[in-house]
Amino acid sequence: MRRHNSALVLDAIAETPGSSRAAVAARTGLTKATVSSLVDRMIGAGLVAEGEAQARSGPGRRGTALHLSPTGPHGLGVEIGVDYLATCLVDLTGRVRARWLRPSDNRASSPARVLAKVATAVRTAVKQDVPIGGVGVAVPGLVEVAGGSLRVAPNLGWREVDIRGELTRRMALDVPVLVGNEANLAALAELWHGDVAADFVHISGEIGIGAGIVVGGGLFEGVSGFGGEIGHLSVDPRGPQCACGSRGCLERLAGQDEIVRAAGVSGVDELLARLASGDRTATTAVRSAAKWLGVALSGAVNLLDLPTVVLGGTYARLEPWLREPLHAELDRRVVSAEWSPVRVVASSLGAEAAVRGAATTAVRAILADPDPYVNSVLA
Amino acid sequence: MRRHNSALVLDAIAETPGSSRAAVAARTGLTKATVSSLVDRMIGAGLVAEGEAQARSGPGRRGTALHLSPTGPHGLGVEIGVDYLATCLVDLTGRVRARWLRPSDNRASSPARVLAKVATAVRTAVKQDVPIGGVGVAVPGLVEVAGGSLRVAPNLGWREVDIRGELTRRMALDVPVLVGNEANLAALAELWHGDVAADFVHISGEIGIGAGIVVGGGLFEGVSGFGGEIGHLSVDPRGPQCACGSRGCLERLAGQDEIVRAAGVSGVDELLARLASGDRTATTAVRSAAKWLGVALSGAVNLLDLPTVVLGGTYARLEPWLREPLHAELDRRVVSAEWSPVRVVASSLGAEAAVRGAATTAVRAILADPDPYVNSVLA
DNA sequence: TCCAATAAGTTTGATGCCTGAACTTATCGC
DNA sequence: GCGATAAGTTCAGGCATCAAACTTATTGGA
Incomplete structure (x- = not known):
């Protein structure tokens, strides 16, 4: 119940940044009271932030603008290309906060070696003083999404690599790791940012x-x-x-x-x-x-x-x-x-579509179902 | 909340007919108390019926078997073929209770004439003393599902026919009319009955x-x-x-x-x-x-x-x-x-797949979200 | 300058649904 | 017939939502 409505409210805020509580209530069909209480929780958890009071061209109190918090959890995207590694850090709104690209002949390296590099990159990104809410990995191959493991990547010459498992072990960071096919993640980037x-x-x-x-x-x-x-x-x-x-x-x-x-x-x-x-x-x-x-x-x-x-x-x-x-x-x-x-x-997004998609997927997982995250923070 | 749980409980009963309330509770994760109260409502609305007490090979009270009520709302399927009209009446479990097939050269007739025949067939079916909960119509053509209207049916020579509208008007029966493509409805029949x-x-x-x-x-x-x-x-x-x-x-x-x-x-x-x-x-x-x-x-x-x-x-x-x-x-x-x-x-279903799919779709709409129906009956 | 009008946001009590635990009912085996 | 076991019911408690009253903030006219 609350879980569902939290997602509803947060989605409304994400869709129309700067809305007031009253506007969100009108749009979601919930009452102002309910929205107030849900928003307060999400502000407490650092997902939502209040902005300036809105302008108004008539009588009445002005609403406080709500938007996704720029200091909320960030998503870290990693792309394992054939001859490069790329990472990308995005905030809750999907805006790119940092990026990193390094040539790396992954075709010639073993998956273990490459994933070690990836883990290092992740640890570097963590040193930025933003909280990481999730990691998304894009790979050019068939990915068994539920298990986060790669079945085959012809152009990398890889087969049966448990990317989620390996990475979770190596990066020493307790956040969810999502693995996806490069083309699929690029499509999602297009959906969200194109x-x-x-x-x-x-x-x-x-x-x-x-x-x-x-x-x-x-x-x-x-x-x-x-x-x-x-x-x-x-x-x-x-x-x-x-x-x-x-x-x-x-x-x-x-x-x-x-x-x-x-x-x-x-x-x-x-x-x-x-x-x-x-x-x-x-x-x-x-x-x-x-x-x-x-x-x-x-x-x-x-x-x-x-x-x-x-x-x-x-x-x-x-x-x-x-x-x-x-x-x-x-x-x-x-x-x-x-x-x-x-x-x-x-597409209006260049070569970075896939990394951006990976990074945004990680934060979207929180936006799509914020209540568990809110509970874990407030607990 | 209740809406969601009603669907959950009813689905469990449909999946495993003959379960007791306790078994449903165990399977859905709800408590026995909740299941009891939801089941009572659905029995009251005629969706669920109690059967004999279950057998048991040990001590303890025997559970009362629950199953979808055979006297609950029925679905009426209609198929507009190229050279025939078929109808099919199914109960909540999807079992065929009556069927009807009549040659009819629909290619040579105007949509209006054919739909008049369909409406007659519907009225005939209503005379059976079972309640009708919905009508599904299968057509060999492109159907704009949301609006229930046919865009084009090459093999019928029809174009732009508002099947839902026409039929709702003609059949004088206040139930939802769903229109779908023949092949799609046949696939659903396969899903549900195959x-x-x-x-x-x-x-x-x-x-x-x-x-x-x-x-x-x-x-x-x-x-x-x-x-x-x-x-x-x-x-x-x-x-x-x-x-x-x-x-x-x-x-x-x-x-x-x-x-x-x-x-x-x-x-x-x-x-x-x-x-x-x-x-x-x-x-x-x-x-x-x-x-x-x-x-x-x-x-x-x-x-x-x-x-x-x-x-x-x-x-x-x-x-x-x-x-x-x-x-x-x-x-x-x-x-x-x-x-x-x-x-x-x-496929194990013969030529009737599409009509059956159409009929079952109509009742499935109730099973998938029983609460509004329950409320309308109990009100 | 003050006050009525308007709208945002909060507080409060009521309601509805689910839960857990105690309780009743039914059945088996000794 | 009695104890053990399990199904199903009753009831108090909790939680989230809602409606309505209330507080706060702002505008514009008297």
Whole structure:
């Protein structure tokens, strides 16, 4: 009861920072008395802070602005990339307070060695004088979310690593550790910090291709958390052989490696330069990738009935050239396009989407269900 | 609070019929006192009934068996097929109490005429002396679930029909009307009456191909309720032209019409006879369909991380011949197959799956949140 | 300058639902 | 028939919410 209402009230404050108690009561349907008492508890626990009195253009007492406390528990995000480690500290509102990026050839290191580095990074972050409420870890691989352990990360060459367990042991910090797939966390970052609504597919292409499916303002993870594996969706069953053993996988036909290869360039930066100068080979390579992306995404949209496709990672940078051919393919193949044409937008978050998503996930866990946290602080 | 606990208690009784109050208390974590009081209310409202005293193999008072009341509110399901109308009356447990099937060329009739027939059928069903708690309607088309109106049903030739509104007006009965897509409701029937767990894709092929996605024991409907449209998933972008304007759609390559055509038979019954006798052309036609189904379903499974595929409708009858090639394709293309191989099973419900699903949906709405109903009855 | 009007926020008593413990009822085995 | 055991009920106590009265803060007009 109180648990539910605490979440309700805190959500209202997070959604509309600066609201007064009375405004929150009106919005949640609770009484002023109830809101007052819940807010007081949350102020006591350091989740909510009072601001200045609000302006008012008429008679009556002015309300005290409420907002998420900038000194409340922070979320620490960690991303284990193929050739870097990144961390990111965010406050309750999701604002980035500190970040850290370091090259690290994780492909060549054992999981134990890498996780030791991660633990060191966590301990460093803890030395900042902000309280840590949770740690989120992003990995490029299949994560069994409930257990927080990694099943396989092809591009890291890792298999069966109990990330949550290892990290909890090594970092000597009594906070929850959440582990998630990089693409899924990037999608959540887009949901929380980008400018798209509550339902979309976020597709990001770096070395692999991953999708994050957001439905009703929440991540769709599937039964074990393996959802969103779009990279090996078969878009051309008679197409070229893929490393995974199947044929015509999306990753093989529209992945960064294939685009770069087909365009005959050395990397994404050169590709962008060529595209800007109107190079025909480069344009054709990107248009082809767009077509295959369209085939895969139209399938996802038909199946899931989502109104928006967000291009993340490298695709966000290629968006001007992907947009039109992708749209054409979607309009042709999506059955419900007539009623709700699919929107295609580029992500506004850069390469940090995944870390930010990881960090924000950690604080969101508290915001989504504040009562246990409040109790633990006030106890 | 009570609302939540009422649902909890009723769910426990529905899950394990014949439990005593004490057993329900143990299972839900509530106290015997709370359960007693909630159960008494629900008995008063006619949702729950007491049975005989339970057997016991030791000392102590025997518990009174509790089960969903067979005289409680019933659900009435209606299916508007292409060439028939079907209705089905189920009690709270989902057991079919009456059914009715009548040929009706709905393709040739106006929606108004068909809905008038449906309303008549509903009024007939009401004359049975059981209370009706809700009506569910299954239609082969895109349904905007929230509004209960049909956007388009290609095989009926209907467009923009406000089924809920029309029916509510015509049937003169003050109960909620739920409208849903046939394939989705068939999937729910499978969930509730079949023998599969809480997560699966149900794929049914009659004239069109539709999928119902069940996740965490609930239907995945998408934003507007258009989810599960798998028929026009592109499985072979360079394949034959489909009526929808796209190329190589699943429906075009693995639909009933295509199988029948490729096998050179007159219909499904002849096809089954040929298959049983080992006819080579028929076998090849079915294997080819299985392959394309495998391409489409592997995509769905990768995206959604579902452990089971249920074959419904015509595919259920073809299951012995579909099974092996479908499995081969799934094992090859599903990324997480190594950890959780995809199960393929045939639906045990026949052609009535959709009506039953529609009827059961209507009563499930009460079971999922009994308190408002209880209050309305006791008031 | 003061006061009525208005609105924010707090206090207080009542209500509703759940809980724990004691109590009643029913059954088994000796 | 009696003690042990378990189901189900009764009742006092607690906790969170609510409605309403009350206090505090602010505006604008007399």
